[in-house]
Amino acid sequence: MDDVFVHAHGICESRQVGSGTRIWAFAHVLPGAKIGKNCNICDNVFIENDVVIGDDVTIKCGVQIWDGLRIGDKVFIGPNATFTNDIFPRSKEYPEAFAQTRIGDGASIGANATILPGLQIGAKAMIGAGAVVTKNVPPNAIVTGNPATISGYVNISREKVRSFTAGAPDLQSVTEPVSLHVGGAMLYPLPRFSDMRGELSPIDFGKDLPFKPTRHFLVFNVPGGKVRGEHAHKVCAQFLMVIRGKVSIVLDDGNDTCEVSLDSPSAGVYLPPSVWGIQYKFTHDAILSVYASHPYDPEDYIRSYEEYLSYIPNKCMQG
Structure with a gap:
């Protein structure tokens, strides 16, 4: 943990954080979270316990990473993107296990996008800003809208x-x-x-x-x-x-x-x-x-x- 930067107003309770990772003000990382190397956890990010985050991940301001999230390497998560982990949430009622959502290597989640529980976001997929993702997203797909649909594929120039x-x-x-x-x-x-x-x-x-x-x-x-x-x-x-x-x-x-x-x-x-x-x-x-x-x-x-x-x-x- 010697090579991990935690801002004076940030809280990192986990001891499983890779070298070079930076955790900024008002971010809170719970003890069970596993975070890779060279990640950038921006202001006002909350990371729960049953979470695995790969190397070189950027999580922008205002994002909550709930139990069940599995995030690959070099993933970008834009400001205020929202993840969910309970299909039928009720106050004070908890499922036996939270649904796992997997974000593939190199994927990008746009600002204010919403990802429903238990989905697979393929490697290098691009989720547009404000998209509401209700189905699995294939690798390299660009999805936009509500509900999100495929509008193109990355690496295909005009x-x-x-x-x-x-x-x-x-x-x-x-x-x-x-x-x-x-x-x-x-x-x-x-x-x-x-x-x-x-x-x-x-x-x-x-x-x-x-x-x-x-x-x-x-x-x-x-x-x-x-x-x-x-x-x-x-x-x-x-x-x-x-x-x-x-x-x-x-x-x-x-x-x-x-x-x-x-x-x-x-x-x-x-x-x-x-x-x-x-x-x-x-x-x-x-x-x-x-x-x-x-x-x-x-x-x-x-x-x-x-x-x-x-x-x-x-x-x-x-x-």
């Missing part, structure tokens, strides 16, 4: 968002597969014929797609704000196209990320194995058509982003 709109020049100019610079993912143009009777977009499995499909399924009637995908495959490749409405597709290979917005069956996205895929921003009428290179196999899925990040270097060594 130039990495490509929108291909029916009839627009950007789609009409695509005549050959275009690299999306994420793990071998490609945008494939598809034939399209139009006359006074309507439009036709045929697919020749042996010519127009990057593989011969063994399975096909549709995703539709997705409620607003809901997210599909959030997994990678070890072996199976997929080809995704929108036959109605509009859908955004996020591709992530652990290093690079991009987002493609489609609203036409004139082009589709080739999603290779070992690339993390997410589909979101479904319009109410959207129908997403997916062709798969292999039959369904639950063992082929990687559903945890943390597991995926561990899998990629092992895959490279095997390859």
